[in-house]
Amino acid sequence: MAPLAIGIDVGGTQIRAALVAADGAVLDRLAVPTPATEGAAFVVARIAEAARSVAGDAPVIGIGLSAPGPLDAERGIALATPTIAGFVDFPLAAEVRAATGLPVALENDGIAAAIGEWRFGAGRGLANLVYVTVSTGIGGGVVVDDHVLRGRKGMAGHIGHMTVMRGGELCACGHHGCFEAHASGTAFLARARRLAAGRAGSALHAPGPALSGAAVFAAAAAGDALAEELVAEEAEMLGLGFASLLHLYSPDVLVMGGGMSAQFAALGPRIEAAVRRIAMPPFRDVPILPAALGDNSGLAGAGALAFERFGPGAG
């Protein structure tokens, strides 16, 4: 049997694990809750359990581990993960290696997903790709000239924390005006709830704090004026940030993943229109596409990383 890799994505809510083939196929998957408040040792134990469970008796070459930044991917250390207790200067790769007996390559979750889309998804065969995950936060990963950007401590591509509006909304990082603070799913929902509270005529008014992002998109599709404004504003902010990313990295394609990309049918054309208006002419024809692998981008990318580091041809 051809060797397989284990791809694991550690998030603040879930730990997801998969058996990944060399061609990116996700053969088996499972998800367990992250014991995010119980301490790092519990998280490591849960990761090892999930790895054993998906591996079964398959021949496994190693683990690609995708985790939220900021982390020092070179040294395998979680530096200060806000969503998981104990992930502060924590030697995550070494601990998972000790718990599983398998070699472990740690990667920022945005970069892992970028690798997945580049190798097997919307950017396959292209030399230049920017992947942006728009979810509770905004993260990403970048490939330029067929090279995955890592940079000092493997921290390149912290896309969510470029400032798009000086003095703008307060971000979770403590600074004002970050892309994440204006265009993430969290920002979208906060804006929707704030404006809905004052707009009694809108379909969004009644749900109050129970208003969901999906409900806003549904109301926009049904013609609710406030919902349409909110969707237009979200697309405008995404387009503004994406245009900056085109200027900064000059990709062949910009791929959008994360929870918000489920609404790509509504957002995509508006994002493209904003990019065409904002970007300089030579950058305007770059396609903006939804992630082709859906929520498997990160698992497939983590698997690819394990093959690259520990596979038959690895040096």
Next chain:
Amino acid sequence: MAPLAIGIDVGGTQIRAALVAADGAVLDRLAVPTPATEGAAFVVARIAEAARSVAGDAPVIGIGLSAPGPLDAERGIALATPTIAGFVDFPLAAEVRAATGLPVALENDGIAAAIGEWRFGAGRGLANLVYVTVSTGIGGGVVVDDHVLRGRKGMAGHIGHMTVMRGGELCACGHHGCFEAHASGTAFLARARRLAAGRAGSALHAPGPALSGAAVFAAAAAGDALAEELVAEEAEMLGLGFASLLHLYSPDVLVMGGGMSAQFAALGPRIEAAVRRIAMPPFRDVPILPAALGDNSGLAGAGALAFERFGPGAG
């Protein structure tokens, strides 16, 4: 005699040419005015003349040609240079090659200067560098993981056109809120003149439209309150943009060049303070340094590019 390269920097005002050694030494230099309004053929003739003049009888392997973007560096084409008439979809590299009989490598001026600082200047020996030129506009070039970022059409690193303030100042590119529109030398001077007009008590009031950027820094050093405000604001905007660049590229060092870097003694500490406040903790210790090669960064970088493409060891 060891072979030499010709480095040429074509700007809207001047064409500068130099004979460059393999170790980056700039052996001979000249500058002639750019016939910017006379048409592309005149510019090419002037470039060829300058190349012949610096080369003399030296053994020359080729020309590295640095020019303002946007240009398609891969294909050697100036796409739409606003400051030089006729540089629209113009095959600059091929024309200079025809006029000189030498092989020509075209590069964006920001990237050429980044290569110079990386190979021979403030970033020597480091794997990750962001170079930002702050002058009439803002441009730059980026090295990540020992690789010069080029991207699609060689257009990566258009740093001046990331949006830092949605709805902010109008930029030369037509969009509002670009980094260049808020932090370039042009933006600094425009702000100074605007504010000085209304501040009769300031030393900056009298010169009116004749007010220079250097005069603002001199007045700030002498304690003029308005001048101090202007310098502080410039440093804040630069720090804001630089912090974004740290998050996006994760460099080991950020190098500032261009005319504004002549004021680095006054700006540097304030820029560092802004970056320390704005950037996420793992990015705060990245040094912000002035260009070590001064206005030779681009010439040395263009020379290095010629050696890389056409030198003894080139493939």
